[in-house]
Amino acid sequence: MRLQHVTQLAAAGALVLLAACSSTESSGDAAAEAEANDRDLSATGVAEASTTDDLAAVSEGRLAPEFTLTDTNGTAHSLADFSGKTVVLEWINHGCPYVKKHYTSENMQALQAEYTEQDVVWLSICSSKEGAQGHMSNADWNAKTAELGAVPTAVLVDENGAVGRLYEAKKTPTMFVINASGQIVYEGAIDDQSIPSPASVAKANNYLRPVLDALIQGEPVEPQVTNAYGCGVKY
Amino acid sequence: MDFRTILSTPPFAAAFSALTALQVPFEAQEEPAPWEAPAQRVRAQLVLDRDSLAPGEACWGLLELQPETDWHLYWEQPGDAGEPPRISWDLPEGLEAGPLLFPAPTLLREDIVVEQVHHGRLALPFLVRVAPDAQPPVEGNWKLAADATWLVCREACEFELQSFELQLRATPPQPAEEPSEDLEKAPLAPANASIAAAVAKLPVKLDGEALGWSRQPATASAGPSFAYTLADLPQKRTPDSPALAWKTVSRLEFFPREPRQVAFGTPAKLQHTAGKSLTFGVEHLPSATAPPSGVLVAHWLDGSSVALDLPAPTQRAAQEHSSDQR
Secondary structure: OOOOOOHHHOOOHHHHHHHHHHHHOOHHHHHHHHHHHHHHHHHHOOOOOOOOOOOEEOOOOOEOOOOEEEEOOOOEEEHHHHOOOOEEEEEOOOOOHHHHHHHHOOHHHHHHHHHHOOOOEEEEEEOOOOOOOOOOOHHHHHHHHHHHOOOOOEEEEOOOOHHHHHOOOOEEOEEEEEOOOOEEEEEEOOEOOOOOOHHHHHHOOEOHHHHHHHHHOOOOOOOEEOOOOOEEOOO | OOOOOOOOOOOOHHHHHHOOOOEOOOOOOOOOOOOOOOOOOEEEEEEEOOOEEOOOOEEEEEEEEEEOOOOEEEEEEEEOOOOOOEEEEEOOOOEEEOOOOOOOOEEEEEOOEEEEEEEOOEEEEEEEEEOOOOOOOOOOEEEEEEEEEEEEEOOOEEEEEEEEEEEEEEOOOOOOOOOOOOOOOOOOOOOOHHHHHHHHOOOEEOOHHHEEEEEEOOOOOOOOEEEEEEOOOOOEOOOOOOEOOHHHOOEEEEEEOOOOOOOOOOOEEEEEEOOOOEEEEEEOOOOOOOOOOEEEEEEOOOOOEEEEEEOOOOEEOOOOOOOOOO
């Protein structure tokens, strides 16, 4: 399944962006904006109900929320540190069967290596709370990362879940791609194979590659959202 | 707690690796490779209602899943996270299996993650049909092989796979009987009591003709919403049960099937009820384009409830009722 662009939302794109930001505004503004959004979508006609495979275009790519997290070596990293670079956020939980699939098959490690070599910043973020599946001590994290041969730029520990909630990361694995201007241009599944068998990776259509390759080439990328598969983030 | 899988057949995972295409009726996924995912948290069994079928006939089957205490399984639309039980079939030429059919789920909120789940035993009926022109196998028995998979979670999640083999004796076609039409409709009431009970628990399908929708702009108390208008409501659960008092419904829950239209766990607000009709509203997401299909559960104060299966409404309803009316 190739990424498709849902063009019927293009006309309402600007309003969609405003509506997507409305959750941070006062309720009065949100209501007015939503109402404007409502009228406009009615005027353009209503598209068919989306299926679980449908891809929605989020017109301009919302700005990636700023954050600072400490990595498993005790170093703090802020998203702002990577301004001007393409950044991948990979929500991770090594206990989740769907994350395991990508690491057992070495798919994730290969992606990390290939793209960090091309100056993409790759941040693995774990929002599991202490005591929950996926949470580990820094020492255990480093051992696990080494054991798996994973090569992200950093593994960031978000044990109070603040960044996960900021990004509304709900399952692992969920991938975000942030362009050099700090906009989220991809959010969702790593690929289209929602079964956790490592062998399924070979037949998977990887959603990240076209986005990252385009950004590296300096080509424009229309923001997209897909439906991720996986286990719930253990807040 | 130790679990023994009951009615488990020898694992066929190795046999599956040699097979090429599997018939997966509701999803275009290929069969999983033989990797280890033993069923440890869930006892599973797969049964058919009949031990023989003739060409043109259909029968019910049941995938029964019993998770360990406190572990849950997922509805066909799991919500913000999770994966539902699935069956990947390997069927002989001429046999077809319908999708797993689910009872209404319940909502599980874990921080910002809202899931549509099943607690406790989950019984999933499905239909198996033999095509009218199917050729019975030489040895007289059709062999059906199935890989059942599911994600089962408590705080942690585990993915499990169990393989089954079933057999159906092929009997000659019965000219007097009408061939069953499609796998969505029950050809016969199941004889097996468990299967019958599971089929009886399925949400009652509402006709698309009886369903309309409209958009409601934001008000002081609610954001922009989809309003669903249901006409021709079923008046009884079964022919023998008492009449359903739609006018006194106390609470509604709506479980969307399609994602990204209505957030999972959005309250369904009852706006209007009469004897045969009902209107409810659900706030939709900013980027929503059309009201999703889903299951509506109506609750009464005495603890009784009824589940309705709503297709995605396509007909615009006249906006008779505002979101603030009842």
